[in-house]
Amino acid sequence: MKQQRVPLKLDEKLARLGLARPIDFVLHLPLRYEDETRLERIADCAPGDTTQVQGRVVAVDVQYRPRRQLVVRIDDDSGELLLRFLNFYGSQITVFERARDEHAVVRARGEVRRGFGSHAVVEMVHPKTRVVDESAPLPTTLTPIYPAGEGISQTTLRKRIDAALAHVALDEVLPDTLAPLAELMPLEQAVRTLHQPPRGDEAALIDKTHPAWTRIKFEELLAQQLALRRARARRHAKRSPIMRPGVLVERLRAALPFKLTRAQERVSAEIAADLQRAFPMTRLLQGDVGAGKTVVAALAAAQAIDAGWQAALMAPTELLAEQHFRKIAQLLEPLGVTVAWLTGSLKTREKRAALDAIASGAAPLAIGTHALFQDRAEFARLGLAIVDEQHRFGVAQRLALRAKTSSEVGMLEPHQLMMSATPIPRTLAMTYLADLDVSVIDELPPGRTPIRTHLVDDARRDEVIARVREAVHAGRQAYWVCPLIEENPEGSGPTRGAQALELQTAIDTHARLSAELSELKVGLVHGRLPTAEKQAVMDAFARNEVHVLVATTVIEVGVDVPNASLMVVEHAERFGLAQLHQLRGRVGRGAAASACVLMYAKPLSNNAKQRLRTLYETTDGFEIARRDLELRGPGEFLGARQSGAPLLRFADLELDAELVEQARDAAAWLIEHAPHAARAHLERWHGGREEFLKA
Ligand code: ADP
Ligand code: MG
Numbered sequence: 001m002k003q004q005r006v007p008l009k010l011d012e013k014l015a016r017l018g019l020a021r022p023i024d025f026v027l028h029l030p031l032r033y034e035d036e037t038r039l040e041r042i043a044d045c046a047p048g049d050t051t052q053v054q055g056r057v058v059a060v061d062v063q064y065r066p067r068r069q070l071v072v073r074i075d076d077d078s079g080e081l082l083l084r085f086l087n088f089y090g091s092q093i094t095v096f097e098r099a100r101d102e103h104a105v106v107r108a109r110g111e112v113r114r115g116f117g118s119h120a121v122v123e124m125v126h127p128k129t130r131v132v133d134e135s136a137p138l139p140t141t142l143t144p145i146y147p148a149g150e151g152i153s154q155t156t157l158r159k160r161i162d163a164a165l166a167h168v169a170l171d172e173v174l175p176d177t178l179a180p181l182a183e184l185m186p187l188e189q190a191v192r193t194l195h196q197p198p199r200g201d202e203a204a205l206i207d208k209t210h211p212a213w214t215r216i217k218f219e220e221l222l223a224q225q226l227a228l229r230r231a232r233a234r235r236h237a238k239r240s241p242i243m244r245p246g247v248l249v250e251r252l253r254a255a256l257p258f259k260l261t262r263a264q265e266r267v268s269a270e271i272a273a274d275l276q277r278a279f280p281m282t283r284l285l286q287g288d289v290g291a292g293k294t295v296v297a298a299l300a301a302a303q304a305i306d307a308g309w310q311a312a313l314m315a316p317t318e319l320l321a322e323q324h325f326r327k328i329a330q331l332l333e334p335l336g337v338t339v340a341w342l343t344g345s346l347k348t349r350e351k352r353a354a355l356d357a358i359a360s361g362a363a364p365l366a367i368g369t370h371a372l373f374q375d376r377a378e379f380a381r382l383g384l385a386i387v388d389e390q391h392r393f394g395v396a397q398r399l400a401l402r403a404k405t406s407s408e409v410g411m412l413e414p415h416q417l418m419m420s421a422t423p424i425p426r427t428l429a430m431t432y433l434a435d436l437d438v439s440v441i442d443e444l445p446p447g448r449t450p451i452r453t454h455l456v457d458d459a460r461r462d463e464v465i466a467r468v469r470e471a472v473h474a475g476r477q478a479y480w481v482c483p484l485i486e487e488n489p490e491g492s493g494p495t496r497g498a499q500a501l502e503l504q505t506a507i508d509t510h511a512r513l514s515a516e517l518s519e520l521k522v523g524l525v526h527g528r529l530p531t532a533e534k535q536a537v538m539d540a541f542a543r544n545e546v547h548v549l550v551a552t553t554v555i556e557v558g559v560d561v562p563n564a565s566l567m568v569v570e571h572a573e574r575f576g577l578a579q580l581h582q583l584r585g586r587v588g589r590g591a592a593a594s595a596c597v598l599m600y601a602k603p604l605s606n607n608a609k610q611r612l613r614t615l616y617e618t619t620d621g622f623e624i625a626r627r628d629l630e631l632r633g634p635g636e637f638l639g640a641r642q643s644g645a646p647l648l649r650f651a652d653l654e655l656d657a658e659l660v661e662q663a664r665d666a667a668a669w670l671i672e673h674a675p676h677a678a679r680a681h682l683e684r685w686h687g688g689r690e691e692f693l694k695a
Contacts (some may be wrong), residue, residue: 010156017095017149025164028157029194029216029683030144033206036109037138043078045122047114052106053081054132057100060093074106081091081122082115083108095131095265105134142205143196143293147649161195173680179669180218180662190215208650214659217651221663222670223685224616224648226678229667238413240280241383245272246306246378249299251335257296258445264292267439271417272301274437275307275384281415286623287441289421289585290448294443296327297386298418305337309383309414313367315598316389319342319538323560326368326386332365342368342377345531386417421585422578422625451588451596453616455572458599464568468596472547474522476565479586480513480550483504483571502552509570510550517548526552553579562590572598572615573608577628581613607631630654 008016019025055074063069065237070085070093083106084548085092099106110127114120146157170188174181185193193212197205204210208217253260260268267285274281274336284531287293301311315321329339340363342354357363361380366372373385418436456464468478482505503526510524523537523546540546542561551566567587572580580598586592598612614627651659670678 008151010152013149013152014160017147017152019160022164022168023170023684024533025161026168026170026191026195028146028161029191029650031147032145032343033142033197033202034109034145035202036143037140037202039107039138041075041078042076042081042122045079045081045112047112047122049110050111051057051108053111053135054105055081056103057096057106060096060100062093070096074107074108080121080229081108081112082121083127083129084123084125088581091515099131103157104131106130107132111168113566141199142202143260144195144197158393165192165195170190173684174222174670174677175674178665178674178677184218185211185215187215187219187444208652213650217656217659218663218666219681220648220650221656221660222666223682225663225667226670226682227686229357229671230682235282236279238280239278239411240413240415241307241309242278243275243304243307243309243383243415245303246300248306248335248337251303252299252331254334255331260295261441261443261445263287263441263461264296267441268299268441270437271296272303275303275415280413281417282436283417284436284438285417285419285441286438287419287421288444289582290444290589291421291441292326292445293388293419293421293441294324295331295417297324297388297417298331300384301328301365301390302337304330304384304415307383308381309377310358310361310363310381311365311384311386311390312364312372312379312382313386314370314372315367316369318345318369319525319534319559320388321367321369322531327560337365338363340366340368342366342371343531344369344371370564382414383412384415384417386419388419389421421582421621447591448588449591449593451584451594451619453584453596453598453619455612455616456597456599456600461599464597464599467595468548468566468568469517469520471566472517475563477544477546477561477563478539478548478566478568478590479583480509480548481567481569481583482509482550482552485551502526506550506552511546513550520547521545522548522550524550553583559586560589561586563592565590565592565594567594567596568599569597570599571601572612573600573604575616577624577631578610580611581624584615584619 011020014020017028019028028039030135036052037403038052040049040053045051045053046095053074053076054422055076057072058075058080059071059073061071061073063071067086070088071084072085074081074083096106098104100109106129108124108127108129110124112122112124115123144158146154147162148154148157170191172187184190190212194205194209194216201210204302205213267287271281271283271285274283285293285296297313301313303354304311313321313324315324322341325339325341327339332339338357340354340357340359342351346354354363354366354368355377359378366377366379373378482502484502506524506526510522514522521540523541525534525537531538537546537549538559541549541564544563567584569575569580569583575583584596587596596615598615600608600612604612610627610631612625618624653660667678672682
């Protein structure tokens with residue numbers, strides 16, 4: 001039997017947006033505005049502008065090449081413009097045909113594009129259109145565009161909001177002695193201005209610099225800061241084991257093959273102090289690629305073990321987890337510590353044994369992928385959870401980890417250490433991650449030489465091959481990273497087809513390079529390779545039995561082969577900034593001068609050009625992260641887009657950095673002097689939505 005879904009009633013749909021009480025509607029602010037107050041002459045339309053034109057319909061065509069589409073030609077006496085619809089209903093054809101026959105006028109709003117062909121006229125793809133009476137007046141004010149769910153029209157929202165505005169008075173809940181408030185527009189005035197934008201302030205309203213926006217941004221940032229402080233207070237109220245360092249820490253330090261850098265000493269001391277507190281540590285250890293985070297993690301684990309607790313280290317990929325396992329086991333097993341190894345790909349019997357060792361406490365340290373924190377893994381006495389490259393785990397996985405590690409033993413919660421090579425810019429750290437304490441390794445181990453980056457058109461591939469040969473003849477090794485197949489438009493990661501294609505590309509590249517460099521040993525590693533084979537190739541590369549390693553991005557994080565001094569990335573324009581920075585970080589780990597060759601194929605988009613230029617200009621991870629944030633925005637930067645985390649809707653972390661600071665100070669002041677107002681403010685802006693912030 002076919003299941004029929006009962007369509008939601010309007011009120012139910014609105015409730016999904018959090019819109020129930022009149023005050024909810026009043027606070028449902030526009031995301032942006034459209035300027036429909038003016039008409040542009042078609043002759044004056046420049047490609048790239050978003051604008052509004054109107055003209056008589058002169059032709060309506062359904063074309064079939066390159067695919068079925070509806071093309072409507074309009075004329076306003078100054079020039080002609082095409083309206084192109086790739087998806088359309090039959091009824092749209094009728095509407096436009098009738099307009100054509102009646103010489104009616106169509107008003108269209110959209111982005112102007114250059115047309116195709118030599119006599120091309122400009123066009124708009126999927127414009128907003130309306131058949132109008134030629135003399136119909138234009139709106140006199142900006143049109144607010146509201147966030148709307150499926151099946152809710154802007155008109156409906158506007159009506160409900162206007163109705164609510166007529167009844168609701170918006171009282172101030174913040175005391176007027178609060179620092180920046182005197183300089184800001186009163187809340188009620190700000191809200192009314194944004195819903196019913198006055199004439200004359202168009203530019204400031206559109207680019208969100210209007211004082212009404214400033215007040216709303218402050219409100220939003222303040223709510224965020226209050227929520228973060230509340231989360232922190234809750235954390236401090238929890239209990240965790242107190243772990244004092246003992247002889248294992250001492251012996252591990254003595255066994256290290258190098259001297260810790262000053263930065264490593266400093267962050268280790270910060271972590272060591274946290275672990276001796278009675279509430280859970282939530283610390284982010286940041287350090288550029290190659291800064292030496294692993295040994296800091298090992299020292300933290302040793303401290304937990306010293307105090308009789310278990311530690312777990314989780315990494316995002318099997319390859320990386322395995323590297324940690326080898327490195328850390330090599331350090332700790334001679335000191336009598338059993339290290340359990342757990343990943344999804346283990347055979348049942350091995351997995352059973354690892355799970356048993358974890359559950360009985362026989363293994364005081366467990367290293368693995370997220371399999372470590374899946375349902376069946378039960379720790380006897382987990383005291384410290386370490387997560388490497390934590391930004392690579394989804395929010396859902398982080399929540400699972402939190403659930404898994406909470407209230408484990410006698411209501412004690414394990415400490416958490418997160419590690420990341422992706423530096424987090426200051427404003428971002430102050431907002432989304434404000435509940436974390438941050439330790440930074442801001443110095444590389446001595447003896448590293450800076451990496452030179454070259455941008456090379458892929459027409460010059462032969463020269464790159466020659467370079468690889470040269471490096472190998474000089475006793476060095478090279479990575480050759482295969483192109484990424486572009487992600488599907490929803491950004492939900494490569495599709496299955498793309499993955500298969502990526503694999504095929506890797507195999508082809510390997511075959512081609514093997515032929516071109518026939519006197520060298522060329523290896524191949526990719527995500528689909530069975531673990532044992534993957535490890536065999538990596539081992540051979542580590543022993544310099546493989547000279548050139550062809551790889552997909554599985555080597556992006558963590559791989560450590562100091563003799564490799566050349567990194568080649570094909571189709572570098574398809575990679576993100578952080579990814580390229582990580583890849584480049586695979587070289588420059590030894591004393592030899594290293595180079596990174598970023599091959600690109602033209603034409604390059606503007607964004608790709610900026611990414612490549614950034615890589616060329618700097619190797620400073622912080623600068624790269626800052627530009628990444630600029631190019632991508634905080635949502636994508638944090639990978640929070642699919643998480644539902646409440647991103648800032650109005651404030652812009654780059655542009656509003658000063659407001660972020662003011663909001664932070666105001667939050668501290670409020671909690672101390674007016675806790676009531678703090679609660680009321682949070683309630684007004686967040687309601688029950690702050691849970692996500694804690695992930
Ligand atoms: P990352 O911070 O990227 O995880 P790793 O922990 O993998 O960096 O360290 C990178 C390399 O530097 C490893 O080969 C490691 O053994 C080495 N290393 C770490 N600390 C030091 C140090 N203080 N002196 C010399 N080499 C070090
Ligand atoms: Mg690492």
